[in-house]
Amino acid sequence: MLKPAWVFPKPYDFAGGHEVRRLMRELRLATVCESARCPNRGECFGAGTATFLILGEVCTRRCGFCAIAKGPPGPPDPNEPAAVAAAVQRLGLAYAVVTSVTRDDLADGGAGQFAATISAIRHASGDRSSVREERRAPAAGETPVEVLIPDFAGAPGTLETVLAAGPAVLNHNLETVPRLYPRVRPGADYSRSLALLRRSRAFDPAIPTKSGFMVGFGEQIDEVVAVMRDLAAAGVSSLTIGQYLQPGRESLPVERYWHPEEFDALEKAGRAAGIAQVTAGPLVRSSYRAQEAYHRGAGILPG
Secondary structure, three states: OOOOHHHOOOOOOHHHHHHHHHHHHHOOOEEHHHHOOOOOHHHHHHOOOOOEEEOOOEEOOOOOOOOOEEOOOOOOOOOHHHHHHHHHHHHOOOOEEEEEOOOOOOOOOOHHHHHHHHHHHHHHOOOOOOOOOOOOOOOOOOOOEEEEOOOHHHOOOHHHHHHHOOOOEEEOOOEOOHHHHHHHOOOOOHHHHHHHHHHHHHHOOOOOEEEEEEEOOOOOHHHHHHHHHHHHHOOOOEEEEEEOOOOOOOOOOOOOOOOHHHHHHHHHHHHHHOOOEEEEEOOOOOOOOHHHHHHHHOOOOOO
């Protein structure tokens, strides 16, 4: 199937991208931008930003859409949280996004590493306050941290460990409609993911929840709308929707390319379903321009 013009990445600044890559190699860090072959990686690197991938570059699950390597991963790096914090400082990031591979081999699924990374970034950006606070916005001078987490296999206490560290946004993607989970997202469970988002809101309503999914796997519009309604009922306030693009021959094929006008319609449908902020487009991804979305949600930028 030929790719339409609207799914090709935008031109980007090669010089800025080289600097980001150099720093990541120096600090022995990974980015989901490169590991998952994100179509926006050139644009984001060129702008001097990236989404950090912690807990290694090997995933214990075999999702059909993902380009990240699968297999037995190595042990978590205890120096990784400090290295991520150093990269945030050296890149001058005013907003940090951290995600991970899925680590079903770990008792806590990697929740402790997420918490340590959030704390390291907060400490490095000037926040010396206690980890758990009742506040609705990061303190002055503190770098907000958005985390895009796996489901931790539903292990008790794992989500709460991450939330207690004080992320600015808790993101967890549904990725696709329930009917397609066995093919697209084996090892995951739609109901479990929705429950995680509901638990997040119950644990700390001051931390906004975010989710995302892709289209192009063979889903129907009524299924997509049903997912948006489920997310709204779970208290999700921000949603990203993008076009699935096959990252490699071993990945699932694209069943259909959605037109930009259809993405505009999805934005309207998401808001009608009750989600305050919906960003949809062929190249939209979970962390794409996440800082802008965060500020819009906080009322700093116009919607």
